[in-house]
Every structure is written in structure tokens, then in C-alpha cells.
Amino acid sequence: MADAPAARSGRAPEPAGPAGQDRRTVLAGALLGAGIAASVVDLAVFHLILHWHHFYDLSTTGVALFSDGLFHAFGWFVTVGSLFLLADVRRRGPVSRGRWAGALLAGLGAFQLFDGVVLHKVLRIHQVRYDVDLLLYDATWIGTAVLALAAGLGVLHRARPARAAR
Amino acid sequence: MSPHHGGPDWAAVEAAAGLVLVAGAAGYAAALWAARHRGPWPGGRTVLWFAGLGCAGASLLGPLAAAAHGSFVAHMVVHLLLGMAAPLLLVLGAPVTLALRALPVAGARSLSRLLRSRPVRVVSHPVVAGTLNAGGLWVLYGTGLYAAMHSSAPVHAAVHAHVLLAGYLFTAAVVGVDPDPHRGSLRLRAAVLVGFLTVHAVLAKRLSGDPPAGVGTADAQLGSRIMYYGGDAVDVALLVVFFAQWYAAGRTRTAPAAV
Numbered sequence: 001m002a003d004a005p006a007a008r009s010g011r012a013p014e015p016a017g018p019a020g021q022d023r024r025t026v027l028a029g030a031l032l033g034a035g036i037a038a039s040v041v042d043l044a045v046f047h048l049i050l051h052w053h054h055f056y057d058l059s060t061t062g063v064a065l066f067s068d069g070l071f072h073a074f075g076w077f078v079t080v081g082s083l084f085l086l087a088d089v090r091r092r093g094p095v096s097r098g099r100w101a102g103a104l105l106a107g108l109g110a111f112q113l114f115d116g117v118v119l120h121k122v123l124r125i126h127q128v129r130y131d132v133d134l135l136l137y138d139a140t141w142i143g144t145a146v147l148a149l150a151a152g153l154g155v156l157h158r159a160r161p162a163r164a165a166r
Numbered sequence: 167m168s169p170h171h172g173g174p175d176w177a178a179v180e181a182a183a184g185l186v187l188v189a190g191a192a193g194y195a196a197a198l199w200a201a202r203h204r205g206p207w208p209g210g211r212t213v214l215w216f217a218g219l220g221c222a223g224a225s226l227l228g229p230l231a232a233a234a235h236g237s238f239v240a241h242m243v244v245h246l247l248l249g250m251a252a253p254l255l256l257v258l259g260a261p262v263t264l265a266l267r268a269l270p271v272a273g274a275r276s277l278s279r280l281l282r283s284r285p286v287r288v289v290s291h292p293v294v295a296g297t298l299n300a301g302g303l304w305v306l307y308g309t310g311l312y313a314a315m316h317s318s319a320p321v322h323a324a325v326h327a328h329v330l331l332a333g334y335l336f337t338a339a340v341v342g343v344d345p346d347p348h349r350g351s352l353r354l355r356a357a358v359l360v361g362f363l364t365v366h367a368v369l370a371k372r373l374s375g376d377p378p379a380g381v382g383t384a385d386a387q388l389g390s391r392i393m394y395y396g397g398d399a400v401d402v403a404l405l406v407v408f409f410a411q412w413y414a415a416g417r418t419r420t421a422p423a424a425v
Contacts (some may be wrong), residue, residue, distance in 0.1 A: 020382055043398075065368055065371060065372065066364070066368055068367070068368075068371070069363075069364040069365070069366075069367035069368035069371070070360075070364045072363070072364070072367045072402075073360045073361075073364040073367060074360060075362030076363065076398065076401060076405055077359070077360050077363070077405060079405055080402060080405040080409055081405070081409050081410075083409075084409035084410065084412060087413060088413060088416055101189070127210045
């Protein structure tokens with residue numbers, strides 16, 4: 001792909017070549033992981049299947065409610081956007097499955113970690129579950145998040161491009 | 167809830183809504199006929215336009231519209247159909263493009279002059295359209311307007327007209343397919359889209375704890391869940407259209423540079 005003039009037409013400059021392709025693959029994976037954690041896991045598993053999260057507990061403050069809505073909106077935005085980004089990467093050239101999957105796992109873990117620490121404990125938007133001793137639930141939530149993040153980073157590292165030409 | 171429902175005022179409102187929908191269907195069909203010699207028109211757009219009219223019709227006429235007078239849950243279904251689903255379908259029907267094809271040259275020129283005029287430019291700006299749409303909802307559920315729309319036929323008609331028109335303006339500003347001389351940048355439209363999704367989600371959750379006067383607790387809670395999850399369904403459709411347009415626009419970007 002020729003690199004210089006293509007980026008002139010009103011869009012942010014796009015790094016070309018294998019490095020740009022790899023960067024976009026990792027970005028698409030990480031965003032999909034975060035989006036799945038934010039929208040799909042939270043909505044499908046904890047709201048609709050387990051009924052552990054409350055839809056709205058009346059103690060929620062205005063700030064917490066607003067941040068909850070903002071994360072919700074971002075969750076869907078990055079879930080849909082990252083799939084189209086992956087399609088865009090594929091149409092530009094070959095995609096490394098390992099890099100994409102590793103980034104997905106890392107993104108999922110990173111968002112769950114953020115959710116478990118910042119949203120549950122700092123902003124207190126909602127808790128994992130109500131009317132139970134939270135310590136075990138929080139430890140499991142944060143522990144699996146750290147495991148997923150570590151596993152994702154491990155896969156990313158193993159699948160890294162062979163050449164160190166960056 | 168409303169003892170007045172069924173009076174002559176309400177019949178007039180329903181008749182007016184029916185006339186607007188019939189005019190929308192007849193106008194589109196007439197334009198298709200007038201532009202028949204100008205090359206093929208994508209059939210999908212026609213289907214989307216009539217599906218949009220169908221959504222609006224289901225929410226304005228018939229059993230659902232009648233139930234919405236007494237039930238917050240039915241009102242929410244109407245809100246989703248009329249304010250979100252119908253606008254998206256109607257916008258994707260590309261009525262302005264069709265009108266430009268169908269009108270004689272002088273008429274098409276006046277139409278495109280109108281589209282470039284200052285008032286149209288202002289209300290179709292993504293931020294203004296998004297504010298009209300989300301702000302209207304905030305006023306409807308946060309003030310006495312919700313109670314007023316169920317006791318006065320003219321207020322009812324005005325609220326519904328606003329919900330449909332503001333929904334259309336917002337959808338057209340964010341994912342419009344018709345020519346838009348002042349279309350906002352991709353980044354601005356993305357920000358407005360995320361902003362609207364946020365306000366909609368916050369409003370839906372607040373309604374479950376703090377419903378408008380006269381709405382029972384169980385009715386409010388189910389209604390707010392329908393607003394939240396149903397809103398998500400339409401919002402995901404909006405996002406798919408938004409990113410599909412981004413993807414399609416990238417074709418030229420990734421093609422081997424034409425140097």
C-alpha cells in the first residue's frame with residue numbers, strides 16, 4: 001500500500017505497512033474485549049441471567065448514574081466499532097489471529113479490573129451482588145480479571161511479530 | 167387514566183395522524199413514479215420508508231395508541247417506535263434524495279436552496295438535533311408535560327409531532343444518507359451519538375425510581391426497563407449504520423493510491 005498521499009483526505013493519518021496493520025489488529029481486539037466486558041457480560045450474564053446486579057438501586061447518586069450511562073454508551077460504541085475495525089483490518093491485509101485474540105482477552109481483563117475496582121469500589125455505581133458478604137465476590141471478580149489480563153498479555157507476547165523491524 | 171380519551175378532540179388527532187401517514191406514503195409513491203425514468207431506485211429504501219411509516223402508524227393509531235393513554239409501559243413502546251425506530255427507518259428511506267430526483271429542475275433547485283438555508287442548517291446540526299431530541303424527553307418526563315399530554319388532545323398531538331420530528335432530525339444528522347451540505351465530522355457525530363445514548367440510559371434508569379406523576383410503581387419500573395433495553399436495541403442498530411458508513415467511506419482510502 002502506498003503510504004504518503006492516501007491519508008490526505010480529511011482523515012487522521014493512517015500508519016501503513018505491517019506495523020500499522022498489527023497496531024490496528026491489537027486495537028480491534030482490545031476494544032472488542034472491553035466492549036464485551038462492558039456490554040455483553042454485564043447485560044447478559046449479571047442482569048438478565050443471574051439477576052445479581054440491580055437495574056437501579058435507589059441509593060445511586062447522580063454522578064454514579066451519569067457515569068454508568070456513559071460507560072453503557074461507550075460499551076456499545078466500542079463493541080460495534082471494533083467489529084467494523086476488524087473488517088477494515090482484514091480488507092487491508094492478513095490478520096494475526098493470535099494478536100487479535102490476545103488483545104481481546106487483555107482488553108476484557110483490563111475492563112473487568114476497571115469495573116471491579118473503580119466502578120464497584122470507588123464510584124460504587126453498583127455491587128457484584130446484594131445482601132451477601134461481598135469480599136469473596138469482589139476477590140473472585142478482580143482475581144479473574146487479573147488472570148484474563150495476564151493471559152491476554154501472554155498470548156499477545158507469544159504471537160508478537162517475528163521481525164523486530166519497528 | 168384519561169376520561170377524555172375517545173372524545174371528538176382525540177378522534178381529530180388520530181385522523182390528522184392518519185392523514186400525515188397517508189400523505190407520506192402517497193408522496194413517496196408519487197415521487198417513485200415521477201422519477202421512474204431516472205434509473206433504478208434501490209428497492210431497500212422503499213421498503214425501509216414504508217416500514218418506518220408502519221412503525222409510526224402502529225404507535226399513533228389503533229390498540230397500542232389507545233393503551234398508551236392509561237399505561238406507562240404502552241407509552242414507552244410508543245416512544246421507542248415513534249421516536250427511535252420510525253425515524254431510523256424513514257431516514258434510511260432517503261426521502262430527500264428521492265424528492266430531488268422526482269422534482270423538475272426548478273423545484274429541485276428550490277429544495278436544495280432550502281436545505282442550504284440558515285434555519286435548516288441550524289436545526290440539522292448534530293448538537294442542536296441531539297439536544298432537541300434528548301431535551302424533549304427530559305422535559306416530557308421531568309415536568310408536568312407527561313400528565314398534560316394525557317388530558318389535552320392538542321398537547322398530545324404536539325408531543326408526538328415533536329418526538330417524531332426531533333427523532334428524524336437527530337437520526338438524519340448522525341447517520342443520514344440524504345445529501346447534507348453541512349454534515350458534521352465523523353468525530354462530532356460519534357460524540358453526539360454517545361452523548362444521546364448516555365442521556366437516554368440515565369433518563370430510563372431515573373424514571374424507574376422517580377416516575378412522572380400518576381404512574382404506578384410497577385408500571386414505571388417495567389416501562390423504564392423497556393425504555394433502557396429497547397433503546398439499546400435501536401441504538402445498536404444506529405451504531406451499526408454509523409460504522410457501516412465509516413467502513414464504506416474507507417473503500418477509497420484503502421484502494422491502491424491513484425497516483
